[in-house]
Structures are given as C-alpha cells and as structure tokens.
Amino acid sequence: MPWAGGFSAIDRKPLKPEVDIMTTKGILEIRNLGKAFPANGRKGSLQALDGINLSIRPGEFVSIVGGSGCGKSTLLRLISGLDDEFQGEISIGGAPVRGTSLDRGIVFQDLRLLPWLTAEANIALALENSGLSKADKRQAVAEHLKLVGLEKFAQAYPHQLSGGMSQRVAIARGLVNRPGLLLLDEPFGALDALTRSRLQAELERIWREEGITMILVTHDVEEAVFLGDRVIVMEPGPGRIRRELRIPLPRPRRRSDPRFLEIKEDILREFTGPETAEAESLEPAGRPLAEARLDWAA
Secondary structure, three states, X not given: OOOOOXXXXXXXXXXXXXXXXXXXHOOEEEEEEEEEEEOOOOOOEEEEEEEEEEEEOOOOEEEEEOOOOOOHHHHHHHHHOOOOOOEEXXXXXXXXXXXXXXXXXXXXXXXXXXXXXXXXXXXXXXXXXXOOOHHHHHHHHHHHHHHOOOHHHOOOOHHHOOHHHHHHHHHHHHHOOOOOEEEEEOOOOOOOHXXXXXXXXXXHHHXXXXXOEEEEEEOEHXXXXXXXXXXXXXXXXXXXXXXXXXXXXOOOOOOOOHHHHXXXXXXXXXXHHHHHHHHHHOOOOOOOOOOOEOOOOO
C-alpha cells in the first residue's frame, strides 16, 4: 500500500481533566533495582537485573541499548508495571509504581493488533477502561489516526496494512490515553531499514510536538543515537548499566554528521573493540542505512 503521509500536530486537549497526572509528569526514579527469575529445574534463581540506578526527567527521550539477555526489556516491563515483583524502588514524581496505569503507554515489537478489528477499533481497545464517553472515545481515536497519518485507513484491517503502517497503529494505540510516559520495546526491529528510518524520524517529531517522556529499548546503536537525549548502555550477566552518554547533537539529527558517526562508533567500541567498531561505521556504497546491531552473549 502507498505511504500514508507523515505525522501532523493536533490539538491535544485533555479529555479527562479530573485525572491527576502530576505523578507521571514528575521525575522517573529507579533506585537499586534488581529482578530475579526462578531457575527452571534448579534451585535458586536467575538474576536478570542488578543495581540499576537511573533518573529520567519529564519530556526526556532516553534510549536503552544492549544485546539479548542484558535485561533491557525486563526493565521496561518493570517501569510499565506489568511485573511488580522486584527489589529496589521505582517511582514517578515520588509515587511508587504499583501495577499498570493509563499514564504509562507501551508499544511492543510484536504489534499485538487483533486481526478481526480495523485500525480504528484496535486503537479504541486502549480506551476501554478510560471512563470516557463514546463520543470522546471516537474523537480521541480520530485525532490519533490523524496524528500518525492514517486517517484514510481507519477501516483497514491489519492484513491490509504494511508493516510500517501497522506499527503506526500500535503507536497511536500507545498514545491514545495521552500518557505522560511512553515505553517502546524495539518497536521498529522487524521493519526494513528504509521504513525503520522513516518511522524513527516521525517518532522524533511526535516526541517534540507532544512533549511526552519516551524510553526506547533497542538493539540498534544508530537508532539509539538518532533518537535519544541520552543513551544508556547495558551489559548482561546480570543486567547492569555499563555506561551513560548524553548526545549533544542538534535536532533533527543527520546520520552522516561526523559527530553522529563518532558517537555511534564510541558506543560500539564498548563491546566490539576499536577495529570492529571502525568496520561497522564504514558502510558499503550501496547500503542505504547502517544497521549496527549488537549480538552479545547472555
């Protein structure tokens, strides 16, 4: 199907002014966070995360990069409230995170769109517990279809949408409750390089327009640098924060900027060594985008 256009700014008036969202607008604080899972068939447990300390300011875009087994997706689940068994503290605006909340949206790599529902109906599912009237729900869904450039595809079913369009439906669903915090768990990992690059740029634009806090988990170093105000580098066994980098580049960012390439290479060097990092940063002429993916052992 043809490209359905880019994101556009909309008037996002609060649909539920009686809801207190001040805690979501506060600083996200993670202190001495640990997470262990039962060891299958063995005594003891498997420590997935240990000693995680992180503060994220309202409106900040933070990228968390690392390989399989470093616990980055587990960390996102704990922040979302999908898993409330952990050691340490997670709070937003001083209030402990307990369970899920409409003020925290999440977008997964596997889209989880229901194939028997239209794009419009898939987005509306997120509003079931919102307490909004039917008219307000219709308005919210229409606004967010417009926000992601899919207003002409409201009645399309998932099988009629491209991968990029389906991912935009998932992003709209994550935003439709107007959360203060949006969590993104490798949302573009299954897309081709050109579609991924286009959606990265549009996600960056929507973040700037809406002023929402975003936390992105990714394997892709280039994606992390392109989108993040900061990049958090994690390492496995158990999952810990290895390094934190601020990205002092103006927006919108250019992937060909020598400073951009230098930062990307610096992060790669943390895990691959200088020679491999240098080779990763030199792209063949026919390759449209670098896909600097880390595949570290757990």
